[in-house]
Amino acid sequence: MAYINWEARFSVGNPTIDEQHQELFALINRAYETIGGDPLNEYEALWVILSKLIDYTRFHFAEEEGMMERAGYPELAEHRVLHRALIQKTEQMLDTLESGEAAIGAEKLCQFIKDWIEQHVLTVDRRYMAYLAKSTA
Numbered sequence: 407m408a409y410i411n412w413e414a415r416f417s418v419g420n421p422t423i424d425e426q427h428q429e430l431f432a433l434i435n436r437a438y439e440t441i442g443g444d445p446l447n448e449y450e451a452l453w454v455i456l457s458k459l460i461d462y463t464r465f466h467f468a469e470e471e472g473m474m475e476r477a478g479y480p481e482l483a484e485h486r487v488l489h490r491a492l493i494q495k496t497e498q499m500l501d502t503l504e505s506g507e508a509a510i511g512a513e514k515l516c517q518f519i520k521d522w523i524e525q526h527v528l529t530v531d532r533r534y535m536a537y538l539a540k541s542t543a
């Protein structure tokens with residue numbers, strides 16, 4: 407079973423955004439799969455996938471923010487702050503992982519990203535999609 411499963415409840419009703427969220431879920435699953443692998447490769451594999459995840463997340467957030475901007479979404483600034491915070495926190499955790507500090511493990515990092523994405527998609531993304539749906543109706 408995958409670490410994070412795509413379910414209907416995650417749909418925000420926009421096929422492009424749903425597809426991008428699914429890609430994020432797939433990357434989180436790939437990151438998680440590296441844990442407990444060959445110790446020599448585990449860290450490197452995780453680092454490569456997490457870097458991809460961060461790159462893809464930046465692309466995805468830019469897409470979302472563009473949509474909100476075009477629609478004149480009033481909560482864009484707050485949403486942007488949340489997006490920035492995730493990228494920053496993930497990069498920080500990746501740095502900590504890199505420096506070998508025991509305080510953070512790969513599992514903790516995956517858990518953090520998984521929880522964040524789930525909550526974000528289910529709450530704040532849903533709010534802006536509802537606004538967009540109304541403004542284009």
Ligand SMILES: [Fe+2]
Pocket residue numbers: 470485489526530531
């Ligand atoms: Fe978002």
